[in-house]
Amino acid sequence: MARGACPALDAPMLTGDGYLSRIALIDAITPDQLAALCSLSIAHGNGMLDISARGNLQIRGLTLASAAELEADVRALDLPLREGLAVEWSPLAGLETGVDPRPLGLTIMEAARTLRGSLAPKLSVVLEIDGLIRLDDLLADIRLVAAANAGWNVFLGGTRQTGRGIGCVSDENAADCVAALLDHFASLGPKTRGRQIDMSSLPENVQHHLKPATPLHRLPQQSLFGLFAVSHRTHALRIALPFGQIKAKALAEFAQQAEGFCIESIRPAPDHSLIVFGHEKACANLHGVAEQVGLIVKGDDPLRQIDACPGSPSCNSARLETHALGRFAASETPTLFDGSLRLHLSGCAKGCAHPTPSPLALIGTENGSHLVFCGKTTDTPIKHLAPTAEKAALAALARLIETTRRDGETNHDCLVRLGPGGIAAALGEGP
Ligand code: SF4
Structure with a gap:
């Protein structure tokens, strides 16, 4: 594939x-x-x-x-x-009060059928309402966020926080607007993603649906x-x-x-x-x-803050026992997990469990493992750990946070303040 x-x-x-x-x-x-x-x-x-x-x-x-x-x-x-096209909405849609995004989602899926093979395979449309379970952190090529009164604010690429807003579309025109956007994506080639779209050259059949963005509910994420x-x-x-x-x-x-x-x-x-x-x-x-x-x-189980691929021994490419290490981290170094610091444990550099950057990542290699800070599994590591040194490194990181975190700081803030040099130094001698 x-x-x-x-x-x-x-x-x-x-x-x-x-x-x-x-x-x-x-x-x-x-x-x-x-x-x-x-x-x-x-x-x-x-x-x-x-x-x-x-x-x-x-x-x-x-x-x-x-x-x-x-x-x-x-x-x-x-x-x-x-x-066909991945159109996603809250798993509580239709059960909780408020906008039900499913009819719009089904219409968009139907419209996308004719474009099968012309759109990027991973392309996704996310329909977001301010419900009990939010999809803010899911990457979306096209994101529609229900506006405070009616209509949908439209964003291209990124998460809810990082997506680029292009305006607001009415409920009646939302499906046509998304269909026109999908046509535009297809016309630019089957690898086109939302983050690549030139905002200044949106086609007329998209633009005429759009009005200036309207205020969002802006409820705290839950x-x-x-x-x-x-x-x-x-x-x-x-x-x-x-x-x-x-x-x-x-x-x-x-x-x-x-x-x-x-x-x-x-x-x-x-x-x-x-x-x-x-x-x-x-x-x-x-x-x-x-x-x-x-x-x-x-x-608040620390396991929820750990991303780990199947790792060794399940995966033939793995050089790290990711699940065993994850369970160790959750039970023996719970200080690490205050909600601000996700840990990514990857059996190899492919990074299946978390392809985007993580605050902390341990990646299995042929000869020990790499510790990456605020990066992807393929980024330059701040430390190379000898084989089987991963548990000691996690314990050292937990101690570092316990002894240096200032009042009001999160774990993530603390490590950012210490920087790669400070973190690597706390893990002892060596490259
Ligand atoms: S990241 Fe590597 S070790 Fe983990 S599942 Fe993917 S290929 Fe296997």
Whole structure:
């Protein structure tokens, strides 16, 4: 699969542990359907299941032949599969009060069908409302953010914070405006991304839909976790997969128990999470089951602040036991995780778990590992660590923060103040 490509159910991607198929959903599924997907993971793959940072299910460890069988079996489950352009909205859409972005999203997907093959494979459209779970941090080629009264503010590229605003479109014209933008992307070539668009040369059929941007709600960002009410009759339990991955057998057990508790539906969600919907008591009952099968049940669990690829021994390219190291960091160096400092543990320089820059990254190499500060896995490291020195380095970093952090500083602020030189010095002698 070419660089920049995106795995799908009909386009598995070769990874270090075989082919990976992605199952993107546009709606929730039943606990029984989730259990069936777990069975398919065991039957066709290596029995490991991911939920990606964008909230897509992934089945790993496939061959090309078993991926084709998986596709046929998944289609037979009659799931609400998303095909074609990735248009994403809150997993609570339609359940919480406020704007329901789904009709607009479905119209955009339909309009994009004729452009299949002409758009960048990873191109995405994000529809953002100020709901209980926000998608602010997801990169989007086109982002529509619901305006305070009506209409949508349109941004190109980046996150909600970094995207470039091009104006506001009315509810009635939003789908046509996005369709015209997609046509423009296609006319510029199948690799065109939102961040590359020249704002001064937007075509007339885009511009005539746009008015000056209107004020946004600007509510503080929130991303609820654990048990919460979505509406007066529906509760939700949001839990997460450590490092975005779980054994299909464990998830199947969770799904079967959910069925037993009369949970109405389950939906994979951003940040490697899973949301179950049902009555309050059913969701509360499932909380203990989630913990038993190894899911993250607390929002402040340090594991939620660690990005780790499968690593060694799962991936053939790996030179670092990422999951074991991540569990060590979460339990032995919790000081590191105040919410400001994500840690990226990567088995090799490919950086599958977090392709964008991280505050701290440890990358396995042929000869020990690299520590990168505020960068990507391929950036120049501030320190080369000898083989098996990673745990000691994490402990030293935690001590450094404990002893040097000033009042009012976050961990991230503290390390930025110390700089690469100060951090490297605290880790001892050597390159
Ligand atoms: S980043 Fe991790 S999962 Fe990706 S190829 Fe390297 S070791 Fe394998």
